[in-house]
Amino acid sequence: MKVKFVILFLFVVASYNLRAADLFVEAESFTNKGGWVVDQQFMDLMGSPYLLAHGMGEPVEDAYTEVTFPESGTYYVYVRTYNWTSPWKDGEGPGKFSLSVGNKKLSSPLGAEGAAWIWQVAGKISVKNVKTVLKLHDLTGFDGRCDAIYFTTEEGKIPPSDVKALEAFRRKALNLPDTPTLAGEYDLVVVGAGIAGMSAAVSAARLGCKVALINDRPVVGGNNSSEIRVHLGGRIEAGPYDQLGNLQKEFSPARGGNAQPADYYEDQKKMDWLAKEKNVTLFLNYRAIGVTKEGNNITSVVAKHIESGKELRFKAPLFSDCTGDGTVGYLADADFRMGRESRDEFGENTAPEKADKMTMGASVQWYSVDNGKPSSFPHFNYGVEFNERNSEKVMMGEWTWETGMNYDQINDFERIRDYGLLVVYSNWSYLKNRMKENSQYRNRKLGWVAYVSGKRESRRLMGDYILKEDDLRKYVAHEDGTAATTWSIDLHYPDPDNTKNFPGQEFKSIAKHINIYPYPIPYRCLYSRNVDNLFMAGRNISVTHVALGTVRVMRTTGMMGEVVGMAASICKKYGIKPRGVYQSHLGELKKFMEVGTGKKGLPNNQRYNEGGTLKEKPVVK
Known part of the structure; x- marks a missing residue:
């Protein structure tokens, strides 16, 4: 009996020793980012946010975090990274960094080899103290990137590279729950806190809706934030509803200019403005990654925190896609278009003869x-x-x-x-x-x-009406006209001189303008034609590529958002979907638009970058 017990004990010990101990660390979850920044723009493509050493040629400060290994021992170390210049040059890239575990710096330079996101071998480390500090040392300042670090006592055990398989591996390694936490139930969930999303959320909130506003960055404002620095364009106080746009006087920057110092864009002013709205709950750093549906209706949106990985589920009878990329619509199988329509499809003189995939850049x-x-x-x-x-x-x-x-x-x-x-x-x-x-x-x-x-252009979600060039240039009147688009039909093309020097690799553009008279955008362009409870506001509304040239500027998208907020409040009042507002309550929407949701009596501080417009309506012969 004693012999059997010893044999059993030895078997258990041997089995324990054969089990690999491992530790998976997401770089974006580091407690101290140092000079590194979290980049979430491509997580749908490569599977995760990551840390980026964006030093513009000067190494950034170390990022570090404390971790606890499951046990002491010798660990093999793998780092998921990407040699970002590999599409243009073979060999070693500029985004070099190194990893330290405790007081030991691993010898392998990371981030400068391969031609895709890979698990690079970083070396091996002897761990004696299970609680220790990891550090990322940037070596160049040229955008080295680190997604995750994996430690294992089993040599050659590398996590998968396939994005779907890696997602399953991550969830298991990080003990992420299968079911997202319910963030709450709302009257309207707005995804994307650019100018359109901010306006939609506050407009709906002021008219009695409980609103969740989800944004995948730490600041709001979209292209008008200090991260991107594009100034606002277009006119407010224009068209048949001149009270639309008053909302923007409350939060929009007082100064114009592209690529100016950060304070020009007044990020904190926008954040403070949202914080004062009692019916708006802002969820920063959450990116929409999934939806649930019943029939043609979205029942919830799932969003993931770009640092912690925590997932939340947002329930509502109504949703608004203000992501620019039409992300929510895409996840919900909404009809969409990308690229340029042919000249014949909508009778657009400015369109190319044949349809193609070209977009503005x-x-x-x-x-x-x-x-x-x-x-x-x-x-x-x-x-x-x-x-x-x-x-x-x-x-x-x-x-x-x-x-x-x-x-x-x-x-x-x-x-x-x-x-x-x-x-x-x-x-x-x-x-x-x-x-x-x-x-x-x-x-x-x-x-x-x-x-x-x-970005200027990607997916355009299709509504019950698709706005086209003739509508704008001939001033075709629609009974459901809303916010006026005032910017020219402003389409961008590769700069011919740049093409001569860099054929197929252009990085400069030109713009061609066609001025229009302020044109009311049909309400039917602001909701999906096949996802029954989905609004949209911003550059992803229902227009052709040519028509996008005018509606895409941010003061115009803000007024779209304001209209969507009004329509959402009507939907709540009558228990209807967005299409029902057009079918049965258009008069009520018009009354809201006559008044607007902005504060009265504020001076127009939005006189910069208004663009040129025709002085008289076109005469259709």
């Missing part, structure tokens, strides 16, 4: 500052060559620095953003290091380069 804006003394910049050459003939001899770049027109603004978006970074650094390196007469650049350094790219 995304901008990585930047500026330099006078350092007051000579300032160096590393030599940066990773696949795009600049010289005296093709370089951009400028000290800043704003909207014209536009990339990705011939790529998919959803599925290729990391490449699109990265190319924007690549050309800024490459051009600046040439100006600083190789241009013969560069005295005007010697004392200058990069002061700001956006890492959150400013």
Whole structure:
């Protein structure tokens, strides 16, 4: 009996020793980010937010966090990272960083090899104290990126690379619950807190709706935030409902300008404004990742926190997609379009002869500052060559620095953003290091380069009406006209000079404008035609590519949001869906639009970047 017990004991010990101990750490969950930033823009593509060492050529401060290993022992270490310049140049990339465990720095430089998101071998470490500190050391300042770190006592046990398989692995490793926590039940859930989403949320709230406003960044304002720095465009106080847009006088920045210092965009003013609205609950840093449906209705939206990974579920009878990308609509199988329609489909003279996938691009804006003394910049050459003939001899770049027109603004978006970074650094390196007469650049350094790219176009969700060029240019009247779009039909194309120098790799754009008379956008463009309880406001509304050229500017999208909030309150009052407002309660919506939801008597502080409009309505013959 004693022998059997010893054998059983030895078997148990041997089995225990054969079990691998492991630890999975999400980089974005580090308690101290140092100079690293959380980048969530591509988590739908590569599976997760990640930490980005965005130092513009100067190494950023270490990120660190304390972890507890399951046991002491020797661990093999793998880091999920990406050599971001690999689409343009083979070999070692610039985004180098290293990892320290406790007091030991692992020898392998990370982030500079491979051509995709990979689990890079970082080495092995002997762990004696199970509680220790991990540190990420940026080595270059050139956008090294770290998604996750995996420790295992079993050599060769690497997590999967496939995004779906990796998601299952993450959930198990992090003990994430299968069912998201219920965040609450609301009258309206607005996803996206750009100007359109903010306006939709507050408009509905002031008319009696309980609203959840979900935003996947730490600041609100979308393209008008300090992260992207695009100024507002279009007119308020225009068209048949001149009280629409008063809302924006309360929170919009008083100064205009693209690619200006951060304080121009007044992030805190926007946040304080939302905080005062008792019927609005703001959920920052949550990205919509899923929906539940019953028939043609969304029943809830699931959102994931971009740092902790916590998932919340938001229930409501009504939802508004203000994401720009039409994310909620896409997840709910809403009808959508991307790219340019053919000239014949809607009779649009400005449209191309044949339909194609081209969109307007995304901008990585930047500026330099006078350092007051000579300032160096590393030599940066990773696949795009600049010289005296093709370089951009400028000290800043704003909207014209536009990339990705011939790529998919959803599925290729990391490449699109990265190319924007690549050309800024490459051009600046040439100006600083190789241009013969560069005295005007010697004392200058990069002061700001956006890492959150400013999009103009991706998915457009289809409503009961699709706004087209003829509506705008011939002023075709619709009974359900709402907020007036006032900006020109402003469409962007690759800059021909840039095409000559960088064929197929353009990073500069031109704009072609067609002025219009202030045109009321049909209400039927603001809700989905096949997802019955989904509104939309912003650049993802129901328009053709050509018509998008005017409705996409932010003062206009804000007024759309204001109208959506009004319609949501009518839906709540009568227990109806968005289409029902058009069918049975259009008169009530018009009364709301005549009054607006903004405070009365405020001066119009939005006189910058209003754009040109025709003085008289077009006469249709």
